[in-house]
Amino acid sequence: MPREFRISVMQPTMEPIGELLANARAIDTYDFHTIWMAENYPWWRKHSMEARSATAQSALIASATSRVNVGWGIITPYSRHPIEIAMEARVMQEVAPDRFAVGLGASKIFMRHIGEGEHGRKALPGTAVRESVEIVRATLEGDEVDFTGKVFSAYLPAIREDTETPRGSVPIYMAGTGPRMQKIAGEVSDGLLTASITTPAFVEYSRQNLDEGARAAGRDPEGIELGSTCLASIAEDREEGRDGAREFTAMYLANKVQNIRGAADTLLEKANLTRDEIEPIADAMERGGRAAAKAAVSDETFEKVCPIAGTPSDCIEAIEKFRAAGCDHIMLELWGDNRLEQIRLFGEKVLPEVLDR
Secondary structure (H helix, E strand, C coil): CCCCCEEEEEEECCCCHHHHHHHHHHHCCCCCCEEEEECCCHHHHHHCCCCCCHHHHHHHHHHHCCCCEEEECCECCCCCCHHHHHHHHHHHHHHCCCCEEEEECCCHHHHHHHCCCCCCCCCCHHHHHHHHHHHHHHHHHCCCEEEECCCCEEEECCCCCCCCCCCCCCCEEEECCCHHHHHHHHHHCCEEEECCCCCHHHHHHHHHHHHHHHHHCCCCHHHCEEEEEEEEEECCCHHHHHHHHHHHHHHHHHHHHHHCCCCCHHHHHHCCCCHHHHHHHHHHHHHHHHHHHHHCCCHHHHHHCCCEEECHHHHHHHHHHHHHHCCCEEEEEECCCCHHHHHHHHHHHHHHHHCCC
């Protein structure tokens, strides 16, 4: 049975709570599938944005909405032990029954901030996320947990039958850029979430790894989602509609250069982007902030990241390219002015044209 095609929003957590909730209420009126909370980290402070907790924000969003699903896209076990992740997931099960999903990933930028893998310590990001999936699932099921792994341990008694709490796990997704993490996602998760700057070529690469991991574990690849984070902005005027995605392109390319060297190489290669091409953008970001970095993004570079941007017709055309490449869950990372109007345009003029009916 073919997977349902979905359009969601990947919401950065570095925006004020009032704006976040206004966006969420608007998204909830349309047929978006999920608001994924992309937990940002303190590197963004140097560019006039503050990091905020995805788990705290997700509970607020769930309380302010009634239709749209809410997901963590992603949080990392390097900042929260898997038992604590399960505790926070239990809150979401109560606030948003049957419309919540966990997204887990190593987060190379956070690993860098805490020095994971440095000073003689061996980093095991794939193992850490795999073990986290197992611990979170087991904890949410409510049975006794007795787990000793290479990265984490967990010891919990079973939930007593008279305890007032939800029981049962939730969908658990994994984020992955490299082949090992993507194959692990196929082995143990409900879906793979790819990073910003995902292109149709990277979708094809990711789908191959995801399917290989699933088959190796005796699972049916058809039952595992592939979600792609796409830089996005929209307006009736084409250049206005591309403006927000161009700024976000600059921000993320600078991030890739400065914080996750090596980890994003395949992502950039599939976009035909070279270090020589994107390092001037990172330099401009350091010297003059987001506006200067946006100005440093050439039209050629902008096209290479395959944004879902421009007019509604432009966005529909771009979405169909991702679907043809094997993506079944588009996650729009919206940026730019007048976000509420952008949500309306996607909701009224794009979603009805691309969603399965």
